[in-house]
Amino acid sequence: MKSIKLIEVRSELGAGTRGASLGIEALKLASLEYGSYFFGKYKSKEIRDNSRLLFKNPVRTYAKRIRGVIKIFERQAKAVSDEIKAGRIPIVISGDHSSAGGTIAGVKMAYPKSKIGVIWIDAHADLHSPYTTPSGNIHGMPLASALGIDFQDKPKNPVKGDTVPFWDVLKNVGGICPKITPDNLVFVGLRDMETEEIQYIRKHKVKIVKIPQIHKGKIKEICNDILTYLGGCDYLYVSFDIDSLDSSVVKGTGTPVPNGLTVKEAKKLLTGILKDPRVCCFEITEINPLLDAENRTASRVFPIFRDAVNAIEKRLKKAQLEKRMAEKITKSVSQVKPAFPVVEKKSNRLIAKKTSSKK
Numbered sequence: 001m002k003s004i005k006l007i008e009v010r011s012e013l014g015a016g017t018r019g020a021s022l023g024i025e026a027l028k029l030a031s032l033e034y035g036s037y038f039f040g041k042y043k044s045k046e047i048r049d050n051s052r053l054l055f056k057n058p059v060r061t062y063a064k065r066i067r068g069v070i071k072i073f074e075r076q077a078k079a080v081s082d083e084i085k086a087g088r089i090p091i092v093i094s095g096d097h098s099s100a101g102g103t104i105a106g107v108k109m110a111y112p113k114s115k116i117g118v119i120w121i122d123a124h125a126d127l128h129s130p131y132t133t134p135s136g137n138i139h140g141m142p143l144a145s146a147l148g149i150d151f152q153d154k155p156k157n158p159v160k161g162d163t164v165p166f167w168d169v170l171k172n173v174g175g176i177c178p179k180i181t182p183d184n185l186v187f188v189g190l191r192d193m194e195t196e197e198i199q200y201i202r203k204h205k206v207k208i209v210k211i212p213q214i215h216k217g218k219i220k221e222i223c224n225d226i227l228t229y230l231g232g233c234d235y236l237y238v239s240f241d242i243d244s245l246d247s248s249v250v251k252g253t254g255t256p257v258p259n260g261l262t263v264k265e266a267k268k269l270l271t272g273i274l275k276d277p278r279v280c281c282f283e284i285t286e287i288n289p290l291l292d293a294e295n296r297t298a299s300r301v302f303p304i305f306r307d308a309v310n311a312i313e314k315r316l317k318k319a320q321l322e323k324r325m326a327e328k329i330t331k332s333v334s335q336v337k338p339a340f341p342v343v344e345k346k347s348n349r350l351i352a353k354k355t356s357s358k359k
């Protein structure tokens, strides 16, 4: 049976506020409040971080700590690709959302010839590049890196020097660029975007599911609609930035935004999407306990994460059961001896016919 493997990326090099690298511990400790043995159940792999870079001055204004982020992308991509190739489903818990660029690179490395669909559940579009970023933080750029876009035609920032070649390296991690196309991308929960991102979304008619649609209910239908829309994709990657949730629910995240999802809606949404057998990787990101009080954010997010992983586990079990049933049926059919030799009779007739026509 396919199994689940956790990938822990304790990096916050792409974020502007300190503390997201502690998000994994926050989530693990929150699980204990529920008396859950979730984290004892799954094997996990840790990606080596470059946190020492936090104590150095980020020299590139429009792509802060990009050299460190490239290393994380490469390690992350290899880990994700290795797990998929070994028949497992990697579930990524990351510090900041930049690592999703490395995750997508890994999915594409595992399936270089397949169409990869991306469901991006986030308050932000993360479509910036060094040429448009208002902050220089790479956690606003992972989708641009996966789509291989720059906005060089209308640059807002005077990007110079080695930022340009380093951005090219980032886009090309995994050896394929672009890794995804805008028609295979769906945004859920977007509500805080910059002009360049809005223009890109409009130009390429990228599908968006807005929060008011989700508030109306019928989340099951919304999930089915998203999955049908991505019908041409062979595999799906689901990225869940916890700032898709309402800022009143998740205070402990780098860029909280009001008017977001409720915990109940997020649970329904994720379980509805992750049941699709094409989902080959899931990521949860941007938990920052330093911005929080009494670990409340991770405590609210853990049940969402647990239900999401359970939805994947449930469909893996279902697939295994169906496979066993099919094997049993094939076995029992092959053991049944026919009452008369049907096949032989038929072939005899054929031979007989052929011989007669020759005569």
Ligand SMILES: [Mn+2]
Pocket: 097, 122, 123, 124, 126, 139, 241
């Ligand atoms: Mn994000």
